[in-house]
Amino acid sequence: MILLRNVTKRYPNGHEALSRINLSLDRGAMAFLTGHSGAGKSTLLKLISLIERPSRGQIVVNGQNLESLSARQVPYFRRQIGIIFQDHHLLHDRSVFDNVALPLVIQGYRQQEIARRVRAALDKVGLLHKENAEPVTLSTGEQQRVGIARAVVHKPAILLADEPTGNLDPHLSREIMQLFLRFNQVGTTVMIASHDLNLISSLGKPMVHLHEGRLHRREAEA
Numbered sequence: 001m002i003l004l005r006n007v008t009k010r011y012p013n014g015h016e017a018l019s020r021i022n023l024s025l026d027r028g029a030m031a032f033l034t035g036h037s038g039a040g041k042s043t044l045l046k047l048i049s050l051i052e053r054p055s056r057g058q059i060v061v062n063g064q065n066l067e068s069l070s071a072r073q074v075p076y077f078r079r080q081i082g083i084i085f086q087d088h089h090l091l092h093d094r095s096v097f098d099n100v101a102l103p104l105v106i107q108g109y110r111q112q113e114i115a116r117r118v119r120a121a122l123d124k125v126g127l128l129h130k131e132n133a134e135p136v137t138l139s140t141g142e143q144q145r146v147g148i149a150r151a152v153v154h155k156p157a158i159l160l161a162d163e164p165t166g167n168l169d170p171h172l173s174r175e176i177m178q179l180f181l182r183f184n185q186v187g188t189t190v191m192i193a194s195h196d197l198n199l200i201s202s203l204g205k206p207m208v209h210l211h212e213g214r215l216h217r218r219e220a221e222a
């Protein structure tokens with residue numbers, strides 16, 4: 001589902017954030033990306049989601065060689081991917097419902113279908129009763145769950161998360177990881193960048209370790 005061959009990313013300032021990365025993640029698999037701050041975790045997720053392009057090497061996502069995609073094709077490519085950030089980037093002047101609906105509105109879904117899918121996504125993260133709330137009135141953990149509902153509302157085949165539990169206490173962090181495990185159980189391919197080794201090592205999924213932009217260690221086959 002995700003394949004990187006000899007991928008190097010050098011930013012315009014000359015900094016090499018990733019060096020000759022080879023990595024593959026099967027369809028329906030789940031893996032964690034670990035490493036110290038600055039190791040290149042976010043850069044790797046940005047390359048897979050075409051927020052950034054590699055300087056060298058090849059990336060294939062769901063059978064598509066990313067090199068062959070033009071800027072115009074990028075939004076269509078991204079529909080296969082749900083992305084969750086540590087800072088969930090919610091719009092604070094819109095309700096929970098409207099925040100989750102946003103990707104579907106952009107894709108031109110009909111109102112009725114939007115309502116059905118938004119409620120299904122909110123139900124999955126346990127927030128159906130909060131659809132009319134404003135994000136500021138929610139706890140940090142609830143806001144993160146709204147971000148997750150928004151990322152899965154278009155039923156992406158791939159879910160990428162960048163430090164999704166970074167701001168949460170251990171109990172809430174575990175709850176959020178359980179949510180990702182559940183999405184994975186129903187077939188979504190999941191890759192999560194996290195430095196919370198305590199938590200992720202207890203979840204029984206493979207870990208890919210980055211150290212200064214290099215793939216350092218692979219704890220199990222993904």
Ligand SMILES: Nc1ncnc2c1ncn2[C@@H]1O[C@H](COP(=O)(O)OP(=O)(O)OP(=O)(O)O)[C@@H](O)[C@H]1O
Pocket residue numbers: 011012013015016017035036037038039040041042043044
């Ligand atoms: N747009 C950019 N321009 C130049 N350098 C960058 C850019 N983005 C990231 N970097 C550098 O590339 C390296 C890898 O950054 P990246 O954000 O991928 O690391 P990370 O492992 O996700 O770290 P963190 O856990 O702190 O988010 C860092 O040294 C960072 O300063």
